[in-house]
Amino acid sequence: MVRPNLRVDTGPRTRMIDLIVRPLPGAQPHLLVLFREHSGEREGPPTERTDQMRLMERELQRSRESLQANTEDMAVSVEELRSTNEELQTSNEELQSSNEELTTSKEELQSLNEELITINAEHQRVIYELAQANNDMKNLLDSAGIATVFLGNDLTIKRFTPRITRVINLMTVDLGRPITDISVNLRYEDLTRDISQVLENLETLETQVQTHGGQWYLMRISPYRTADNFIDGVVVAFTNVDVIKGMERQMQGALAYAEGVLNSMQDPLLVLDAGARVVSANRSLHHLLRLGAQQVNGADLYALAHGVFDQPELRARLGEVITSGQSLSNFVIDLSVPQQGARKMKAEANPVFGQDGQFALTLFKMEDVTELLRRAAEHGEDLNG
Template structure:
């Protein structure tokens, strides 16, 4: 039979173990740089991490208060409505949000489950994705700049990827060959215009000569193109190899040398 002293010692040991686990959890949450807010089934704050104070103006005394009473730095996002939906449906929610200082966060809301698989609220996590969004924006701006630059070129021009699929084309290309963006971008060059670009001479240029020489100028061929008739075309092609490990692009410009004159038919 355990004495009171033994019982007290065992209880004290469990308290210290629990305190240690709580300290470990606090340090873990504070150092993964992900804002976290734990809410109960009434959307009342149970606990939160330091990173979460960047999105909600939280202080330690806010534990026990409804999250709806706390001012948010989010722009036009009502996350409490989403949290209630997650609580009701148990379906996780995810969304990118913008805060007033310009940062972007990925918000995830998931049910809070106990070890016994009982739902006792929801957990909101906030992951800073500002650098990713900034990089994506820079890429988009660079793409728009490149496309606008390409559009200033008067000769028909195509940009192909390493699989010979069209990345973009300029306005002159669409006008000259009488095709649309939808029928061009994302398609392999040989499939354009009901396969009218599936020409042996073009295949030789793109698959044999260009990989060997990197740039080809003045490559001439003749072909009957759908909608515009017979044309003699001069092709200039160049492989563009970047400094990174990304696949090379191919710039392909076309220039008409001469078209077959229209034949007159007599009745």
């Protein structure tokens, strides 16, 4: 900025100067103020010069005051800028430190993310295997034809197979309800008691039950054990045994028929297994030995009636029948019969084969020939031939 032709009163004379204000280069804002005097200038009239001088003095004073205010403001601004610069440097250092921390955290997060991806893949594999195992178990239970219901420790229904509806009237909406609230299609009143008993003593219980429709089931109540051996309820399984019950009835009928046939025979008769143990015997044998059926059935032949059949030759002959499957006939043995004394008995043994052609049982029959042999001896007859 340049203000030319300014009058300055210096005492005895008035000087003419040019006021020049220039900014100085540098980091901080400074101004250079120059006063350049004119040489040999003409002076105007005194009055005019005086007015001009006063005007210039006032302007100069204002400029000085403005310059002083600007200088002070500039000093304050410089101080504020210096303080701000220091704060910015501190903030920059903090930002650099934060950036380093963020970089470290980013690396840790990347490492953690990789671990999470690995763990997630393992979890996905485990979930797939569990789903596959669940599907396998469901198909196994459904294909096995076993009606099963899973109960919690509080007897609430957790899960069941579709076939259970033939035994217990269950629907999907019954999940979570106590089994005691459900209608049971069984002629059996102790289901809840049996379940509570299994939960109490942790021992499996089996029994045969019948539905109101007449079907027979084998009911098995077992504790539900988790992988860490924790009891988390019970498993109630119903296996249809109608076919087995039918075969059992047929077998019982066949046994009753066979026993009837055996009992109709007057001669003592036993049915032996491969170990020479009594499977069955008729009433004539019971009467001969004065023993009941419970004492005879299942007993060792050679231990009956204090070893009445425990004879070396008889053992050898019956052993041949059992091992070779050849019949034994016209073999006379001496028996010490209770209340009758010594008796002559003609023994016969015939193997009984099963449907597969394998040896199964031996039919051992005896006939009392004591009187026949006595009469033959009296008449001099020989019946051994």
